[in-house]
Amino acid sequence: MRLILLGPPGCGKGTQSQRLTEKYGIPQLSTGDMLRAAVKAGTSVGVKAGDLMARGELVSDDVVVAIVADRIEQPDAKKGFILDGFPRTVPQAEALDRMLKEKGLRLHAAIELKVDEGILHQRIAKRVADMLASGKTIRADDNPEALEKRVHAYRLQTAPLVSYYKNHGLLRSTDGMASIDEVSAAIDRILGKAGQAEAPARRAARTRKAIGKAAKAPKAKARKGRAAARKRPAKAVARRAPAGRRKAAKTRRKPINKAGRRG
Ligand code: ADP
Numbered sequence: 417m418r419l420i421l422l423g424p425p426g427c428g429k430g431t432q433s434q435r436l437t438e439k440y441g442i443p444q445l446s447t448g449d450m451l452r453a454a455v456k457a458g459t460s461v462g463v464k465a466g467d468l469m470a471r472g473e474l475v476s477d478d479v480v481v482a483i484v485a486d487r488i489e490q491p492d493a494k495k496g497f498i499l500d501g502f503p504r505t506v507p508q509a510e511a512l513d514r515m516l517k518e519k520g521l522r523l524h525a526a527i528e529l530k531v532d533e534g535i536l537h538q539r540i541a542k543r544v545a546d547m548l549a550s551g552k553t554i555r556a557d558d559n560p561e562a563l564e565k566r567v568h569a570y571r572l573q574t575a576p577l578v579s580y581y582k583n584h585g586l587l588r589s590t591d592g593m594a595s596i597d598e599v600s601a602a603i604d605r606i607l608g609k610a611g612q613a614e615a616p617a618r619r620a621a622r623t624r625k626a627i628g629k630a631a632k633a634p635k636a637k638a639r640k641g642r643a644a645a646r647k648r649p650a651k652a653v654a655r656r657a658p659a660g661r662r663k664a665a666k667t668r669r670k671p672i673n674k675a676g677r678r679g
Contacts, residue, residue, distance in 0.1 A: 429529060433500040477511070590606065
């Protein structure tokens with residue numbers, strides 16, 4: 417299964433991705449985590465991305481696309497993945513489409529977590545408080561100014577992906593304001609339906625195949641029968657009418673007369 421989670425910062429993409437990873441055994445590919453690791457390791461990507469990220473701005477498409485292209489080649493991503501934080505712009509979505517097409521793969525759904533912007537600040541503030549309480553270092557961009565920019569970048573550059581995936585028939589939206597468990601349950605329902613939507617298509621293909629096979633045999637028989645009949649005299653043909661037709665003739669009902677009776 418290949419999924420995208422869409423939504424503004426703090427909408428719960430990370431939390432839901434982790435749950436989906438446990439449930440389906442497919443990795444969460446978070447571009448934010450990958451970029452933070454690059455910044456920490458001081459790689460060339462990290463050096464390019466660090467300042468932009470701390471300010472709450474987006475890293476350039478080509479950098480992020482290259483990271484994702486590498487990551488989905490890894491063995492653990494072969495049977496599927498959950499993209500968290502990617503794509504974030506229309507060009508990134510188009511690049512993803514190209515990558516998957518080259519591999520003969522397809523996306524199953526883009527799940528949008530819809531939230532009121534007002535709650536995002538509260539959620540990020542809670543995340544900061546939780547991190548500090550557990551002695552962890554807080555993210556460089558988890559401050560009010562950077563958050564404002566991240567939300568702005570979402571509105572301007574990422575929100576258009578909602579229409580993009582809607583047009584591709586892949587968008588599934590759910591209420592991200594509900595509790596974590598409720599959102600998980602809603603995603604399960606969405607994915608259940610996505611699975612079922614495939615099943616009837618496969619069933620229909622199987623049925624068509626079966627009908628094709630069944631139809632071949634009687635046709636061949638009928639052809640042989642007609643060829644033989646052409647060689648026989650007319651009377652014999654009448655006597656040898658196919659069993660189905662003989663039965664139909666016997667049971668054919670007489671027309672209804674003016675009195676409303678048959679006969
Ligand atoms: P958020 O909680 O804001 O969704 P993420 O952890 O996904 O945060 O990303 C943090 C930062 O990393 C972003 O603000 C941006 O600078 C950078 N980033 C992550 N993913 C992308 C991407 N797909 N394109 C561009 N920049 C990205």
